[in-house]
Amino acid sequence: MHRHCAVITAILATFCGLAAAQEQQLQWRGVWEWSMDHRTEAGLTAMADAAADLGFNVIMCSPPHGKLAFMREQCHARGIKLYLSTIYSHSDAATRQMMTAEQLASRPDEPVLGYQYGGEPLDDVEVFQGELPCWNQPAVREQARERTAAYARLPIDGLALDGIGYINYLRCHCPVCEEQLASFRAKHPRMGLRRSEELFAEETLVEFINEMAATAREANPEIELTIHIWPWYRPNPYYGHRLDLDTAGETVAWFFRPHWPLDKVQRRADWLVAHQQDDYPDHLAAPFIGFDARSTLHARSPKRVREELNLVIASGASAIQVADLGYIMDRPTVAEIFREVLGGRATNDAP
Numbered sequence: 111m112h113r114h115c116a117v118i119t120a121i122l123a124t125f126c127g128l129a130a131a132q133e134q135q136l137q138w139r140g141v142w143e144w145s146m147d148h149r150t151e152a153g154l155t156a157m158a159d160a161a162a163d164l165g166f167n168v169i170m171c172s173p174p175h176g177k178l179a180f181m182r183e184q185c186h187a188r189g190i191k192l193y194l195s196t197i198y199s200h201s202d203a204a205t206r207q208m209m210t211a212e213q214l215a216s217r218p219d220e221p222v223l224g225y226q227y228g229g230e231p232l233d234d235v236e237v238f239q240g241e242l243p244c245w246n247q248p249a250v251r252e253q254a255r256e257r258t259a260a261y262a263r264l265p266i267d268g269l270a271l272d273g274i275g276y277i278n279y280l281r282c283h284c285p286v287c288e289e290q291l292a293s294f295r296a297k298h299p300r301m302g303l304r305r306s307e308e309l310f311a312e313e314t315l316v317e318f319i320n321e322m323a324a325t326a327r328e329a330n331p332e333i334e335l336t337i338h339i340w341p342w343y344r345p346n347p348y349y350g351h352r353l354d355l356d357t358a359g360e361t362v363a364w365f366f367r368p369h370w371p372l373d374k375v376q377r378r379a380d381w382l383v384a385h386q387q388d389d390y391p392d393h394l395a396a397p398f399i400g401f402d403a404r405s406t407l408h409a410r411s412p413k414r415v416r417e418e419l420n421l422v423i424a425s426g427a428s429a430i431q432v433a434d435l436g437y438i439m440d441r442p443t444v445a446e447i448f449r450e451v452l453g454g455r456a457t458n459d460a461p
């Protein structure tokens with residue numbers, strides 16, 4: 111009897127040790143939520159329960175601001191941090207991004223088959239279906255700084271930036287950007303037209319995001335910061351290591367078909383982790399896995415999702431980003447994979 115107990119204890123210790131080791135590696139496990147009820151207290155409690163159940167310790171969502179204190183309490187009781195999803199949507203037509211006439215003409219009225227919704231496009235002509243503000247316009251920056259500072263003072267643990275990119279996946283063609291690009295080119299006379307355009311556009315994104323990070327930290331030095339880099343930036347999609355954020359989510363597996371081959375998942379996760387501290391010593395890459403269960407066409411199998419998660423772990427990543435919590439909960443067989451790989455409720459530390 112005693113012998114049996116000792117054996118069982120040893121097995122349990124080994125199992126728990128392995129689970130703990132795995133949990134230590136993925137210190138930061140963030141999940142985006144946009145498909146559940148985040149308006150009511152019952153809905154928010156269910157969201158916090160779901161995130162804890164699957165083993166996440168950060169939830170990125172946007173409840174009404176009046177419910178944030180309640181939600182943070184719910185999250186903390188389950189060992190989870192609350193990040194406010196932050197999108198700089200902008201309704202003023204005068205400061206929106208502009209495309210070339212050719213790009214505008216090629217944009218279909220409705221998403222066409224194979225449209226990737228801001229993920230890596232399948233061809234060279236796809237453009238984004240929505241509108242985005244121009245990141246170089248002074249009025250946009252001013253409004254974004256004000257919003258960032260105000261958000262950083264809310265009862266939350268972090269900000270999760272999203273939607274910072276270009277509608278043509280390359281750059282903005284508004285008069286302000288054209289003028290700034292011209293002076294950038296004047297400073298780099300030997301640089302080719304294509305290269306200068308790409309570098310200028312990437313600098314714009316990096317500067318904008320880092321300016322918002324500085325603004326958030328000035329308003330609240332304790333605030334934690336992450337991003338999901340989206341829409342796709344065609345010339346250099348993986349620039350997250352250049353961002354002065356605690357973590358940067360960059361896609362290694364996208365929501366929609368054609369699902370990315372596993373060797374692509376592996377190469378991209380490995381690259382992100384290898385370069386995560388190129389610019390900032392404490393920065394962590396958070397390989398991003400998007401999962402969509404709304405149609406059987408796009409949903410991936412539990413086996414496939416497990417392989418993707420294992421590849422992220424094998425890359426040596428200390429952080430992971432996943433979307434969307436509600437879609438995963440809609441597929442119990444896939445939810446079970448997350449629970450197993452991320453450790454589930456039992457491993458979340460109490461505050």
Ligand SMILES: [Zn+2]
Pocket residue numbers: 206207208244245246247282283284285286287288
């Ligand atoms: Zn512009």
